[in-house]
Amino acid sequence: MPNHAAGMVDPAIFEHLQEKIDEDVTFRDALRDIVQQLEKQTRTAQAILSRAHSTPSAQTSDVVRAAEAAIRDEITTVAGLSVQASKQPYYKWNDVWTRKMQDVCQTILFCGWLNGFAQVGQDGAGKLLTIEEVGGVLNVPVNLKDSDAFHLTIEEYLLALVSLIEELARLARNSVTLGDFRRPLQISQFIKDVHAGFSILNLKNDILRKRVDGIKYRVKEVEDVVYDLSLRDLLPKDEEHT
Template sequence: MSTNNAEMMQTGIFEDLQRKIDADSAVKDALRDIVQTLEKQDRVTQSVLSRAHSTKSADLEPVLAAAEASIKNEVETIQKLSELASQHPYYKFNYSWTRTMQDACLSVMLCGWLKGSAQDAGKQLLSIEEVGQVMNVPVNLKDRDAFHLTIEEYLLALISLLDELARLARNSVTLGDHRRPILIAQFIKDVHAGFQILNLKNDSLRKRSDGIKYRVKEVEDVVYDLSLRGLLPKA
């Protein structure tokens, strides 16, 4: 039987394939370890940031400081991920970290939004370049094959940010803050306008972005409720 095999197939064809498959599996395992660490760290950041729903704007300082410290931990892990991932073709393994990078991106953006909106005329939306600076990774790479933050990851995280802010608009009212819902309403409308000029195909970005219009409406309802009762702060 073995002599027959040798006749039909060169020896080693399948052994060679097995080595290639095993090598990829080893990379996948190593990446998964780092991604799981990042996931855990991001869960910590998210739980810190969720305190914003029950904290007045004026008292946000310690929450933001704690969140930034936690994000620093994430950035260290992202550096490890970047180092390992950059040794391999980016899109070969990017499915293993793209979800987690979206989550980390959301943490950075939510923290940035809260910080910016606490100041007058503060910057609310961190651009993809600014998120990349915080994470210390390149963004939207085109000229070389290395780890980076993609436009899709940034946009999906931005949609999650809008979901979170719609919830924050209601909770702000509960806390007696009537200024923040107006800020949020304007912000969501501005971002919604941006999404409307994108030509989206039938993919996850399209499905998720279809939900933005409901966030616009939710927050407009909050502002309407406030204005009906004369609760909006005088401009």
Template sequence: MTDSSSSNLIDPSIFEYLKAHGEEELEVGEKLHHITSALNRHISTCQGFLSRIHSTPSSKLPPLLKQVENDGIKPEIDSVGELARFASNYPYYKWSRSIQNVVGTILLTGWLGGLETESRPGELGRLLTIEEVGQLLKVPVNLKDRDAFHITIEEYILALTDITEELSRLAMNSVTMGDIDLTVRISGFIKDLFAGFQLLNLKNDIVRKRVDAVKYHVKKVEDVIYDLSLRNLIPKHEAASS
């Protein structure tokens, strides 16, 4: 026979608490899903515009970059702002991949000569710092004093590896478009970037593997430069410096 008094050993308020907070967590998750879904749509749009760089000569990039900024990056900034305001209240949720993609679109657009800032004019080959990315997105970077939404060093480095892959592809397509100078510039940039990565003490396995993969992009572009130099399409001193 069951002792009816045993049911009194469990405080009913325990389940009331679980019910209330479980429902709250579902609501938060749904809201974050809604925000990040919109953000991911803007990222896809921005990446779609940027994909056109592979068939657009560098001399004709400015109008395309303006479209990227107005119709791609500005909506991204708005969505990141909404995410930052909401997510800072719930720092245990993760959205790193989406933010990495946003940072990647900004870094690539900046490198191509878009996204002028007050301190730096738009110019081909410019690498935006993590602080400049934070200023553009209007969010803090690398926070250490509080747990709130921010751009992390890891997200910035991973975004750099993303644009290295994209630029290595652009280097080859630039040859097809007859833009040898751009190929040479890309070669020098990704080699310098990879050299910079070697100075970092990378303890995160994912980041280390992604950085290690950059050497394959460097090699791919070096092969293009070597082939161009054999065909005397670039001066030998430029081939050596790239």
């Protein structure tokens, strides 16, 4: 056994490093457990919400009620995540949960668009919950800048919003299948309004840019649906004369 005290490496250096690594692994694993739970609950919420594609809009309130209940489970888990995550610097670990928080955010946005969370935002289908409103539903701060704690970031909200757009483009076609010719118009306008918003952002070459670039195809998809309907004179009459 070489004499360590006289060697190049003070053994305390690597003992200390290993301690820190072990702490990190323990902390990360605790986060992962919570995030896995959240993932499961989010899948449940998404499964419920996807019933909207096969439910006539007059009856979506059942879907919305069920989704709200599933989202309440997500909220409980997010509260636990928030407590755990806030113990350490936010950006040291945020890659563990950022994808899941986007998905959670998307379920809330979709549910809100279907007129869930009636007490939040304006009443009626087709509403966009703001980042503050989503934060309110989740009971977490948003876009935190002056303190280092768990929160919902702008990027997470915006990426969730892109996912909402994709979901709605699908919903536009499925609404037609269900005989609802009014909803595609509503979706078309909504997507265009959101797209107009995105187009004023100065995006860099990152994941957000890539996802946002896809919105224009969703705009076109929904316009094609509206076009198909108008060609066959299927659009609601009151819409045509405004």
